[in-house]
Amino acid sequence: MRLYQLILTLLFPVLLARLWLRDSAPDRAERLARGTSERSSGAVxxxxxxxxxxxxxxxxxxxxxxxxxxxxxxxxxxxxxLVQGWGFDGVTVQLAPLDLPRVLDRFIAQNAPRGLVVIENEIWPNRIDAMARRGLPVMVVSARLSQGSARNWARLSGLARHILGAIRLLSAQDAGSEDRFRSLGLSADAIAPRLNLKTTLLPDPPDAGDLAALSPVLARDKTVLAASTHPGEDEIILQGFKLALQQDPDLRLILAPRHPKRREAITRLLTEEGLTFAARSLIPRPAPDTQVYLADTLGEMGLWYSLAGTTFVGGSLVDHGGHTPFEPAAFGCAILHGPYYSNFSDTYDRLRTENASTLVQTPDEIAAALLRSPKTQAAIGEAAHDLLQDQNAAKTLDLLVDQITELCPNGQ
Structure with a gap:
């Protein structure tokens, strides 16, 4: 732990320089716990x-x-x-404090939190240590630990044992993550029921007006969505789409990059590929002969899933671990994915075993999947929907909320 703190202390000038170049003055102050951010004393x-x-x-x-x-x-x-936009009563939000002892001391003194709930794998040693030293509970929900990350933590076994020993409750996403946390030193007494928080998420329904306007030009059984794509994936997807177009000119592609700021790079790629396209941010309703609709906006994924009978899940043709299959499954989309899906390995393995998703790696394989009959497409989408509709997720979430609030009693 001391070595970790020493390294961060030595790196502090570099971190400060990055903040100075990247952030506005108020944002820098927030990260250093010196700002005038809205505070929430006594909060979880x-x-x-x-x-x-x-x-x-x-x-x-x-x-x-x-x-x-x-x-x-x-x-x-x-x-x-994003959190500000939810407008939840009693919920405030700010940028996280840097994982430095003095910064964390200020942050905790300002906000007096009752406990810390970490989502997925944001396990920062000083943050956890600062809470535990004050006798405040640390909990991790939807915890995820890949084999590679576990190997890295094992090289720092002393630090891993110290941090995991401070965790009072951990709910893992899957059995593999839970076993890896235990092998690194997590107490059996801290194990809580497993829950992948993404199974509790109900996707926002699409705007009815947008859906009605786009459905005539983006027929569901002829439309494929490439969701949350990364550089290196778009080229493969477009090549496969072009092959499928040769046999079925009525096919349409909605291309939704993980980061909408990549619009210019993708526009150049579409031009090079000779495909007709329109960008959502510029053209609210594409022409009927538009082959690719570039979804370069935020907050409309429910609309795209509703329009597409087939969805390719990004981050899986390149090694980003694959993005969530739960959202396309909730809309009954036939799921395509690449070979890199370590973020949701158990889930994708279940989908493949039950013929509820399709592994694709080459343009030819993508084209073959896009040319399946509407009946086959719908059957695969229905299988994914039924397989991932976790009826026990809501009950598990209720149980975890009870456990968290019991560990973090509200003294107000």
Missing amino acids: WVHGASNGELTSAKSLILQLSRHGPVLVTCNNPTGRA
Whole structure:
């Protein structure tokens, strides 16, 4: 632990320089716990990295807020804006403090949190140690630990035991993650029922007007969504789509990159590929002969899932661990994915075993999947929906909220 603290202390000038170049003055102050951010004394502190983790924790945060104030922290301004947009009573949000002892001391003194709830794998040693030293409970929900991360932690076995020994409650996403946490030193007494928070997330329904306007030009059985794509994936997807177009010119593609700021790069790629396209941010309703609709906006994934009978899940043709299959499954989409899905390995393995998803790696395989009959497409989507509709998730979430509030009694 001391070595970790020493390294961070030595790196502090570098961290400060990055903050100075990247952040506004108010944001820098927030990260250093010197700002005038809205405070929430006596709150349960919930930390999630960014939009994905926070969105999955939306139901958890809402339920916790019914038992007392909640302070949410995240790593970037987009996550902060997301939580602010929910408008939950009793929930405040700010940028997370740097994982430095003095910064954390100020943050804890300012906010007096009753406990810390970590979402997924945001395990920062100083943060956890600072809470535990004060006798404040640390809990991890929807915890995820890949084999690679476990090997890295094992090289720092002393630090791992110290940090995991401070955790009072841990609910893992899957059996593999739970076993890896235990092998690194997590107490059996800290194990809580497993829950993947993404199974508790009900996707926002699409705007009825947008759905009615786009359905005539984006027929569900002819439309494929490439969701949350990363650089290196778009090229493969577009090549497969072009092959399928040769046999079925009525096919349409909705391309939704993980980061909408990549619009210019993707526009150049679409031009090079000779495909007709339109960007959502510029053209609310594409022409009927538009082959690719570039979804370069935020907050409309429910609309895209509703329009697409087939969804390719990004982050899986390149090694980003694969993104969530739960959202497309909730909309009954036939799921395509690449070979890299370590973030949800158990779930994708179940989908493949039950013929409820399709592994694709090459343009030819993508084209073959896009040319399946509407009946086959619908059957695969229905199988995914039924397989991932976890009826026990809501009950498990209720149980975890009870355990968290018991560990973090509201003294107000």
